[in-house]
Amino acid sequence: MLAREEILRRQRQASDLFCKAGIYVTPKEQAQIEIADFGLGEFEKTGLAVLVYVNTDRCCAKELAMCPGQTCPEHMHPPVENDPGKEETFRCRWGTVFLYVAGEATKDVACQPPGDTSAYSVWHEILLKKGDQYTIGPETLHWFQAGSQGAVVSEFSTRSTDENDIFTDRIIQRMTKICD
Amino acid sequence: MLAREEILRRQRQASDLFCKAGIYVTPKEQAQIEIADFGLGEFEKTGLAVLVYVNTDRCCAKELAMCPGQTCPEHMHPPVENDPGKEETFRCRWGTVFLYVAGEATKDVACQPPGDTSAYSVWHEILLKKGDQYTIGPETLHWFQAGSQGAVVSEFSTRSTDENDIFTDRIIQRMTKICD
Numbered sequence: 001m002l003a004r005e006e007i008l009r010r011q012r013q014a015s016d017l018f019c020k021a022g023i024y025v026t027p028k029e030q031a032q033i034e035i036a037d038f039g040l041g042e043f044e045k046t047g048l049a050v051l052v053y054v055n056t057d058r059c060c061a062k063e064l065a066m067c068p069g070q071t072c073p074e075h076m077h078p079p080v081e082n083d084p085g086k087e088e089t090f091r092c093r094w095g096t097v098f099l100y101v102a103g104e105a106t107k108d109v110a111c112q113p114p115g116d117t118s119a120y121s122v123w124h125e126i127l128l129k130k131g132d133q134y135t136i137g138p139e140t141l142h143w144f145q146a147g148s149q150g151a152v153v154s155e156f157s158t159r160s161t162d163e164n165d166i167f168t169d170r171i172i173q174r175m176t177k178i179c180d
Numbered sequence: 181m182l183a184r185e186e187i188l189r190r191q192r193q194a195s196d197l198f199c200k201a202g203i204y205v206t207p208k209e210q211a212q213i214e215i216a217d218f219g220l221g222e223f224e225k226t227g228l229a230v231l232v233y234v235n236t237d238r239c240c241a242k243e244l245a246m247c248p249g250q251t252c253p254e255h256m257h258p259p260v261e262n263d264p265g266k267e268e269t270f271r272c273r274w275g276t277v278f279l280y281v282a283g284e285a286t287k288d289v290a291c292q293p294p295g296d297t298s299a300y301s302v303w304h305e306i307l308l309k310k311g312d313q314y315t316i317g318p319e320t321l322h323w324f325q326a327g328s329q330g331a332v333v334s335e336f337s338t339r340s341t342d343e344n345d346i347f348t349d350r351i352i353q354r355m356t357k358i359c360d
Contacts, residue, residue: 022202024273026311054269054315054336059239061269061336089234089241093204131206135234156234156241156336 001177002037010035014049014065021094021152023063025051033065038073039173045114048072052160060160064153066097066146071113074100074120074143074168080161085138088157092128096147099126102140111145119169128153141168181357182217190215194229194245201274201332203243205231213245218253219353225294228252232340240266240340244333246277246326251293254280254300254323254348260341265318268337272308276327279306282320291325299349308333321348 002010011033018025025033034050037043049065066072077086090099098111103124110127113120122141126134136142144153162174182190195210205213214230217223229245246252257266270279278291283304290307293300302321306314316322324333342354 022204024202024311029311053271053313056267056315058267058338059269059336061241061271061334087236087238091233091241131204131209133233135236154241156239158238 001039001041001179002035002043003179006043007035007178010043010049013067014051017049017065017094017150017152018051018063023093023152025063034176036174036176038167039171039177040115042114043067044070046071046073055160057159060155060157062155062157062160064151064155066095066151066153068146068148068150070150071111071145072143073113073172074122074141075165075172076139076141078139078164078166080164083159083161086158086160087135087137088155089133089135090128090144091133091154091156092130093152093154094130095149095151096130097128097144097151097153098147099128099134099142099144100124101126101136101142113143113145116169119167121168181219181221181359182215182223183359186223187215187358190223190229193247194231197229197245197274197330197332198231198243203273203332205243214356216354216356218347219351219357220295222294223247224250226251226253235340237339240335240337242335242337242340244331244335246275246331246333248326248328248330250330251291251325252323253293253352254302254321255345255352256319256321258319258344258346260344263339266338266340267315267317268335269313269315270308270324271313271334271336272310273332273334274310275329275331276310277308277324277331277333278327279308279314279322279324280304281306281316281322293323293325296349299347301348
């Protein structure tokens with residue numbers, strides 16, 4: 001649950017981060033940035049600021065802004081009707097982000113998940129610095145955490161239907177609730 | 181037909197434009213920038229520098245760099261096998277670009293096509309400045325020309341198969357030929 005005032009403040013923060021990354025967003029777009037707290041009410045620990053540039057039946061592009069050390073919690077994109085599930089490419093534009101995907105667990109991982117570690121099950125670490133990118137297929141469990149500066153990440157993907165995402169932590173509510 | 185030396189020079193130019201637009205590309209990516217002269221041998225008039233970030237069976241993301249006044253000639257993306265044709269969103273990151281699409285002709289258009297005007301048939305003008313974007317569906321004839329500063333444009337799309345593009349000017353060869 002997020003208050004409108006906090007949302008406006010977080011939108012400004014995200015816009016400032018995009019600006020640091022050299023990415024211009026219009027005032028109208030700034031007001032459309034989604035501040036997702038995943039229903040946990042601890043945005044700086046577990047959350048994501050998302051600007052959707054385009055999302056059609058066929059493809060999607062977003063810009064993600066992350067606070068220092070902020071985590072997007074573990075989830076995957078299942079098949080939905082005729083769609084085999086969302087495929088995503090993450091390209092780091094600014095800062096660093098640690099991406100964890102299914103696969104051989106990395107020894108001495110750089111990140112610790114926030115809160116309940118039982119909601120995190122994949123430990124193959126991929127470090128993305130400015131100019132690095134990584135593509136994940138449908139139904140791939142993944143989570144990511146920004147480094148100490150925060151991060152700006154471009155996401156190029158097939159159609160996005162966030163409401164269908166399956167989170168390992170079943171307490172999570174993907175769609176942000178706003179209180180007046 | 182382009183000489184390798186010219187390609188290297190144009191790749192550096194494109195990389196400098198990306199840098200002006202705040203977009204970092206790695207040295208490896210710089211060497212992968214496609215310098216497309218459409219077989220016309222007059223790159224600064226008719227041409228495009230293209231960095232493909234990702235192009236899977238389902239979606240694609242590219243960065244386009246354009247010289248001042250440079251034109252990407254009129255073409256459309258036809259259905260190919262089971263694919264209904266490429267859908268594209270152009271987002272202007274830096275400079276300005278004039279996009280022409282099928283539809284009501286704009287009076288007093290800002291651009292003149294380079295060379296043979298009979299190869300240009302659509303005149304509905306859309307001005308894209310920094311932060312503006314426009315989505316076109318499959319089989320939509322379109323062409324675009326950079327403003328006086330040049331332009332950097334992000335393209336988010338479904339799968340790209342450039343070799344299937346249909347150009348109004350049948351002299352055009354989409355795939356760049358390199359001479360040693």
